[in-house]
Each structure stands twice: as C-alpha cells, then as structure tokens.
Amino acid sequence: MTVSDRWLLPDGVEDILPPLAGQIESLRREVMDTCQRWGYQLVIPPLIEYLDSLFTGTGHDLALQTFKLTDQLTGRMMGVRADMTPQAARIDAHTLHQDGITRLCYAGHVLHARPQHMLTGRTPIQAGCELFGSSSEEADLEVIRLMLESLRVAGVPEVHLDLAHVAVYQSLIEAADFDEDTEAAIFDAMARKSIPELDQLLGQCPPDTPGAYLRALARVSGGLDALKEARRVLAGAPANVIGALDQLKRIAERLRESHPDLRLGFDFCELRGYNYHTGLVFAAYVPGHGDAVGKGGRYDAIGQDFGRARPATGFSLDVRALVALGRRTVRRSAVIWAPADPDPSLDAAVARLRATEAVVRALPEDVSVNPAERGCDRVLVKRDGQWVVEQLEIQ
DSSP, X not given: OOTGGGGOOOTTOOOOOTTHHHHHHHHHHHHHHHHHXXXXXXXXXXXXXXXXXHHTTTTTTXXXXXXXXXXXXXXXXXXXXXXXXXXXXXXXIIIIOOSSOEXXXXXXXXOOSSOSSTTOOSSOEEEXXXXXXXXXXXXXXXXXXXXXXXXXXXXXXXXXXXXXXXXHHHHHHHHHTXXXXXXXXXXXXXXXXXXXXXXXXXXXXXXXXXXXXHHHHTTOEESHHHHHHHHHHTTTSOHHHHHHHHHHHHHHHHHHHHOTTOEEEEETTOOTTTTTOOSEEEEEEETTEEEEEEEEEEOTTHHHHTTSOOOEEEEEEEHHHHHHHOOOOOOOOOEEEEOSOOOHHHHHHHHHHTTTSEEEEOOGGGTTOOGXXXXXXXXEEEETTEEEEEEOOOO
C-alpha cells in the first residue's frame, strides 16, 4: 500500500465538507423540527443490532444491503442498519410499549452494501417518521402530507406523487395459484414493467381470470385516468382488489383537496417492498430524477413479527439527496472575528457574544490572516477602552 492509498475511502463512501455539511445538517434539523411540530417524538436507534432484530418483519429484503459482523462479546451475528424503520418498530413494540397511537421520527446515517442511486453513496442520511397504532386512512393521509411538507421544507420543486396498493397484485397472484417458479417470474417481469415477458407468461390465461387481470394491469399507469382504467379492466376481480382501488380513489381525492397543485399518478407495477408492505404505498418523484426522493407506506405485519401486532405506516427521505435536488437557500451564518489579544476584557467580550453569536478567536499564527477568508463579516475592535463589534471592511 502506497502512502496515498492510506487516505483513499471505499467506493461510495465520502467525507462531507463545508459548506455542504452545514447545508445537510441544517435540513436535517429543519425536517426533524417539522416532524416534531406534527407531534412526532424523536428517537435515536443504535447503529448496530443483532441480525434477527434488523431483519424481523422486513421479509429479509434488507439482507443484501446489510453489512454483517460478529459480536466479539457474544459470538452472535450483528448488522449495521441499512434502514431505520425496523428499529422504530422494535422501539414501539418492546421499548416504549405504549397503548394507543405512537408517533416517532428519526434521522441518522445508514449503511448500504451498494449505492441505491446516483445521488447517494453507501452512507446516506435517512430521515423519516413512523405512525403506530392506527389502521385508518387518516393515518395514511397524515404520513403522506407530512412527507410532502418535509419535501416543501427541503425546497424540492414539482413533486409528483405515485400511489399504489400491494393488495391489488397480492390478491390477484394468490387467486391465480401459480407454481412458485412462475410466480417468481411474473413478479420479476411486473416489477420491471416488461410487457413482452408478461404476455409470454400470462398470454394463455382465459379472460376474466387472475392471470388475465395481471396482464391487463401491467399496461395501466398514469394519472387519475389510470385509476379509472384500472377499475374498468379489473371489474370482475376479487373483492380485495376492488376495495384497494376504492381506497386509492378516496386517498387521491383527499390529497387533491389539501394539495390542489400536486401531480398524482398510479403505478400498479410498483412492487417495492412487496414482502414488507401490506397496504397503501407511495413514492415522491421530481422531474429529471428517476429515483424516488421520498417513499413509504403501510406495513401492518411487522408488529406481529416483533410479538406485538400493531398497524403501522411511515415514510423515509435521503437528506443528502434532498440537498442536491432542492432549491433551498441556507442563510450564511454571521461570524465575528476576535483578534489574538491577551486582554482579559476581550475574553469577557467574547464569552458574552458567544451566548448568541458565532465568534472565531484568532491565534498567534493568524496575525496576517484576513478575517474575511475565515468566513467572518464583523470584527471585534477596541474603542475608548471597550471592545465593540464593527462591520468588516471588504478589501
């Protein structure tokens, strides 16, 4: 290993430097403040847990994204969290164990074995909210609206919200009773929206059968008209399917009332987290960026896996990606420069100012430094025996 190699970081891992670090931290704080104003309580889960806990209720969807290590104290396998949602569910089920509604929010680093998209590395900063204890549509609406408010705070423009419901695909695939290999092939083709593959797999299914419905559903996507089209092509589908479409219609109508400028879409091939989610799912997109900037949905089964059945819904955001995509203006902090002077009265003046202001105290090596180069816009000077703050003159 050469000397230069010692300082190389792994692929997808980065130092976050000023001023970007300040922008990310500012947005993290503002998103958490927003969540807490909505009644969500902040939790800080640990960075590592036993694998059994991290994967509980997730259908092991996170297994490939999780770095694993051996606990030297117990010999048990541990993992570095790749998603904080299962941790919030564990806290609700076992640590807090509250009756009624529990609202939790969180923000922190997660570690991914592979980057999920181009705007993020393997150490994204995840922020999110989870609402436990309510299976109502009001809870789903609250979580979606809070996600939209968080995106507004981040300055993300022209949000497009996709809605879907896992019961549509789930009910049809269960009614079709395909063998395991065929079901896996259909799932893969549906997730990739590969119409030719679905035609090959389902083309022999008679009309008005679950297989025919799946084949037709793959061709349906778009705005509110797509929801009407889905109701038309699935008119004879099982009751669970019709109920899911009815719920999507009600949620869409309520969102149009509260967010009249929001662009709504419906993607019935959205199978992200299929083994994890149990109902309504949603994802927010912005023009020119193919990956979701925010996503979430209902996952009622996870509480049962933790030993306490609790309905749950929530969302998560990548703060680092939001800073890159957003148009949020972060006001530069005003900083005062204090000279390298041993005067005790200067010590007192600096201490007094630091109660409300940022003050950089010069060191002996800073004698020739221009304070403006250190981000300062004012300077402490001694006038008539008193230390006073004056505006820095830009040369």
